[in-house]
Amino acid sequence: MVDEDRRSPAAVVFDALGSEYEKAFAASAAHRASLEWLLERLEPGSRVLDVGSGTGRPTAAVLAAAGHRVLGVDVSPVMVEIASRQMPEGEFRCADIREMPLGDAAFDAVCAYFALLQMSREEQSGLVRRLARALRPGGFLVLATVPLDVEDFDGVFMGQAVRVTSFAAQDITALVRGAGLTVLSEESVMFTPTHPDARPEPQLFLHCRLDATGPAG
Numbered sequence: 001m002v003d004e005d006r007r008s009p010a011a012v013v014f015d016a017l018g019s020e021y022e023k024a025f026a027a028s029a030a031h032r033a034s035l036e037w038l039l040e041r042l043e044p045g046s047r048v049l050d051v052g053s054g055t056g057r058p059t060a061a062v063l064a065a066a067g068h069r070v071l072g073v074d075v076s077p078v079m080v081e082i083a084s085r086q087m088p089e090g091e092f093r094c095a096d097i098r099e100m101p102l103g104d105a106a107f108d109a110v111c112a113y114f115a116l117l118q119m120s121r122e123e124q125s126g127l128v129r130r131l132a133r134a135l136r137p138g139g140f141l142v143l144a145t146v147p148l149d150v151e152d153f154d155g156v157f158m159g160q161a162v163r164v165t166s167f168a169a170q171d172i173t174a175l176v177r178g179a180g181l182t183v184l185s186e187e188s189v190m191f192t193p194t195h196p197d198a199r200p201e202p203q204l205f206l207h208c209r210l211d212a213t214g215p216a217g
């Protein structure tokens with residue numbers, strides 16, 4: 001039994017949601033289209049980091065099925081257990097990405113689908129810069145978020161109390177550009193999770209490439 005007080009707020013929320021999260025977001029056509037965008041650009045056998053890998057579906061499962069080597073990292077032990085069970089051939093690590101060392105130029109691509117929202121703005125900015133450094137020059141970052149100008153907003157997500165911090169769309173775009181990434185395409189959609197307590201939410205998918213000269217700073 002995990003001591004509740006020692007888990008990060010994100011782990012508390014996503015330990016409680018587990019597979020409910022996967023079911024609620026399974027119908028996201030924008031997420032699938034975003035993965036297709038990445039698949040069209042990856043060399044065979046690419047090394048991909050999936051930040052906040054959740055249950056492993058759809059991201060790690062789709063990329064692995066196409067022959068890529070995916071490392072999924074998630075702070076929620078329950079999510080990592082589900083992902084490992086659903087994809088025994090996958091590599092999933094239970095860790096807080098804010099504290100996990102990432103090698104320089106270690107990955108051909110990094111995905112971060114809705115994984116930053118329980119971090120402070122400073123942490124999100126610092127993480128995007130670290131993720132850029134973890135990419136090889138010319139590598140890809142796919143970042144999806146809920147583009148709202150909110151800081152420490154106390155809300156309810158699928159029945160769970162959550163504290164959310166995010167950026168307006170133009171500010172998250174400026175942040176990734178400041179890290180040395182070029183935004184090649186972006187998709188804005190409204191999505192309603194399949195859950196009785198869910199409300200429509202704005203989603204922003206940014207498809208980016210690290211400049212050949214490498215990360216900024």
Ligand SMILES: C[S@@+](CC[C@H](N)C(=O)[O-])C[C@H]1O[C@@H](n2cnc3c(N)ncnc32)[C@H](O)[C@@H]1O
Pocket residue numbers: 010011014021025051052053054055057058059073074075076079095096097098112113114115116118
């Ligand atoms: C909204 S869910 C998205 C899951 C998956 N990326 C998807 O789109 O289906 C966010 C995931 O990020 C994880 N997460 C949040 N903060 C994290 C952190 N600091 N380090 C690692 N994982 C984190 C949560 O545990 C959760 O599984």
